[in-house]
Amino acid sequence: MPEIVDFQTVSTVGVESSPVAEALAGLRANEARYFKNKFDHVFTVDPADDAAETVAWVADILARERDLVIESRPLQASEFVVDGTRFAYVFYESGLVINVMYGLEDGAKRAVGFKLSDGMPVPAELETRFKFARQKSKLAGTIRGSFFVIKGRY
Numbered sequence: 147m148p149e150i151v152d153f154q155t156v157s158t159v160g161v162e163s164s165p166v167a168e169a170l171a172g173l174r175a176n177e178a179r180y181f182k183n184k185f186d187h188v189f190t191v192d193p194a195d196d197a198a199e200t201v202a203w204v205a206d207i208l209a210r211e212r213d214l215v216i217e218s219r220p221l222q223a224s225e226f227v228v229d230g231t232r233f234a235y236v237f238y239e240s241g242l243v244i245n246v247m248y249g250l251e252d253g254a255k256r257a258v259g260f261k262l263s264d265g266m267p268v269p270a271e272l273e274t275r276f277k278f279a280r281q282k283s284k285l286a287g288t289i290r291g292s293f294f295v296i297k298g299r300y
Contacts (some may be wrong), residue, residue, distance in 0.1 A: 148190035148224075151178035156285060160191060160222050166241035169263035172286035173243055174222075177235065179285065185228045191237065197223035204236050204246055207258060207300055217271055218242055230254065241266035248300065256296035264288050 149160060153175040158167040161174070178189035194201050200223040208214040218240035225234045231254065234246040241263030248256045260272060264287035268278065278290035 148192050151175060151189045151191060153179035153182065153285060160193065161237060161239075163221065164239050164241055164263075166263045166265045169265050169287055170237060170241045170243070172283070173241075173261060173263050173289060174237060176283045176285040176289070177243070177245075181228070187226065187228050189224065190226075191222040191224045191235070194220035194223050194236070197225065200225040200234050201236055203300065204234050204244055204258075207246060207296060207298075208244070210298060210300075211258070211296060212275070212294065214271060214275070216242065216244070217269065240269060242269055242272075246296075248296065257293050258296060259293040260291060262290040 151174055156171050156175045158171040161167050161170045164170045174191070181187040181189045201220045208216065216238060218238035220236050221239050222237040223235060230250050232248040232250060236244045243261040245259045247259070260276060262268060262278060276292040278292045281289045281291060283289050
């Protein structure tokens with residue numbers, strides 16, 4: 147059963163095993179607030195085991211586009227379509243959040259984004275491959291983020 151992410155009262159439910167659980171929960175709430183404000187979409191998450199297809203889709207894009215495998219265990223995932231774009235999110239135990247923005251029409255924007263929870267180190271598999279910009283958030287503290295454009299079709 148999907149869990150609605152409340153951005154008014156931030157909860158660590160589902161991400162408690164993360165060493166940066168509070169920051170990861172804040173980052174998850176930050177995403178929920180963005181989608182509610184921008185698209186009036188209620189952001190929900192499922193345990194990663196229940197969202198295995200979403201986790202596999204994200205992993206396949208990472209592997210095929212950048213020969214990249216994430217070492218951390220996925221805790222939760224979300225997938226939905228709003229405004230002609232398929233979005234997928236995977237929240238990892240390390241505090242890493244990966245999102246895929248995949249425009250459904252030919253020629254639409256398609257990208258993978260990486261966000262690091264406040265207080266977590268840059269994962270070794272990303273450290274030498276991406277530069278991370280900093281952004282402040284009331285819910286998530288300092289977010290470090292990076293992205294790449296998806297070239298293939300998925």
